[in-house]
Amino acid sequence: MSAGSRVVVIGGGVIGLSIAFHLAEAGVDVTLLERGTLGSGASRATADVVRSYFAGNPVSSSLAVRSLEAYRAFPSRPGTELPLRQVGYLVLFTEPDQLAAFNADLAAQRAAGVDVELISAEEARERNPLIGDLRLLGAAYSPDAYISDTAAIVTAYARAAEQAGAALRTGCPVTAIDPEAGRVQTADGELSADAIVCAAGAWSASLVRCAGVDMPLTEPIEQELLTTDPLPPGTPEVPVTLHAASGLLIRNRGDRLLIGMGYPGPDRESWRREVAARLVETYPSLAGLGLHTAVTGLRDASPDKTAFIGHQPGPPAFLYATGFSGHGLCNAPAAGELVRDLYLDRDPGMDVTALAVGPTRTGLTR
Structure with missing residues (x-):
């Protein structure tokens, strides 16, 4: 043919x-x-998750700001209603160099159109009450993060x-x-x-x-996202939250959490144990919840x-x-x-x- x-x-x-x-x-x-x-x-x-803030990467942030505007306009172009539930994006800083990197990056992020600010440890815990007794020095918070499909x-x-x-x-x-x-x-x-x-x-x-x-x-890198057992009754809805030191990322997904942390590598079971340990260390109230594979797939990378x-x-x-x-x-x-x-x-x-x-x-x- x-x-x-x-x-x-x-x-x-x-x-x-x-x-x-x-x-x-x-x-x-x-x-x-x-x-x-x-x-x-x-x-x-x-x-x-669609968001506009990519720490240390204002070029990706500028693409994301432009893309988020397009997602918001989807009902008129191309003409489809999209689920867009605003939840915000929180990045937890536990090391002084993370705060320094945020401040060094802030002007470029703002120039890219990103709405992001440094908030105190106390405000971070107000936004995500699941955070345990971390040595939290502060956090980056961007309201422009949405759960979509x-x-x-x-x-x-x-x-x-x-x-x-x-x-x-x-x-x-x-x-x-x-x-x-x-x-x-x-x-x-x-x-x-x-x-x-x-x-x-x-x-x-x-x-x-x-x-x-x-x-x-x-x-190519194989990505795996995990999901928890059903959360205890009364567990609050939290922003998409990244623990900067470990790369642990969580978000609410129905009555569970969806979790990512880097890439599994060849020893998948060891990686899952490390995710479970970091989850309990960061969010102690979630101790005892089982973790299960939610989805896997290959990603390109530069x-x-x-x-x-x-x-x-x-x-x-x-x-x-x-x-x-x-x-x-x-x-x-x-x-x-x-x-x-x-x-x-x-x-x-x-x-x-x-x-x-x-x-x-x-x-x-x-």
């Missing part, structure tokens, strides 16, 4: 679907290829992309690309295009290599935990949006807008050199 298409987007997660929607909405002929089902990669292993966002973007004319093909893994010739090889045949977009998440590395892009993606978004001009052109390092849900609307603008040679409204592979991208190591 051989077919022509102006733009082929590889990857049917929230990033690829956002790109397909924004391109199709702008009148571009788009075909999206997904190896499995829509949202079956990193998009199924999220905590369903990643599956609903994936579905909304997919529906809107199709309504705008995009073709979405699932169960269609890409086996090779030839960006110089504008060819994409799949198990079902070959497609030609005057632009190829890599938004393949954990499967991006081989594609960008085929395109000759020297992108220092790290090995060395500086900031997405790669950029392009090599054509025709045929090669564009990429990958390496989101767990920030994909929070960055997806902005990523779609930026890829659209790069393809159409529009002003993207921000300095995209901070995201592109190249000499202006600092802090990258292999």
Whole structure:
């Protein structure tokens, strides 16, 4: 089978679907290829949290601020009501260097549009009464954090992309690309295009290599989120809370907590024991609750935990949006807008050199 298409987007997660929607909405002929089902990669292993504050990473924060505005406007564009329950985001500081890093980062975060402030230990405990007898020095608090539904966002973007004319093909893994010739090889045949977009998440590395892009993606990381047994009666609703020293993240999920803490690595049982110990140390009233796997999935990652978004001009052109390092849900609307603008040679409204592979991208190591 051989077919022509102006733009082929590889990857049917929230990033690829956002790109397909924004391109199709702008009148571009788009075909999206997904190896499995829509949202079956990193998009199924999220905590369903959209927020604007990414500590120490004002570039990701600026994408998240822009994306949060788009999520709030979803009822009018693309036209779907999304669950957005505001809960706030709390980061607990137990070490002096964490306070110093927050203060050093604050001006850049504010310049990115983030609403965040340093609050006292007492106020942190008022916002999250589960906090135990930690040596808490203070906390960062941002009100702009919401519980949403990643599956609903994936579905909304997919529906809107199709309504705008995009073709979405699932169960269609890409086996090779030839960006110089504008060819994409799949198990079902070959497609030609005057632009190829890599938004393949954990499967991006081989594609960008085929395109000759020297992108220092790290090995894909398997994410696991845990859930507790039902919480004791009267347990309060708390903000999404990160313990900065351990990376322990919690949020309410119905009558339970959803929990993340880094990545399991090869010794999953040891990791789970460490999560359980950190949970009780930070929130002693939760002692005795069992922990269970909630969801797992592969994530792409970049060395500086900031997405790669950029392009090599054509025709045929090669564009990429990958390496989101767990920030994909929070960055997806902005990523779609930026890829659209790069393809159409529009002003993207921000300095995209901070995201592109190249000499202006600092802090990258292999």
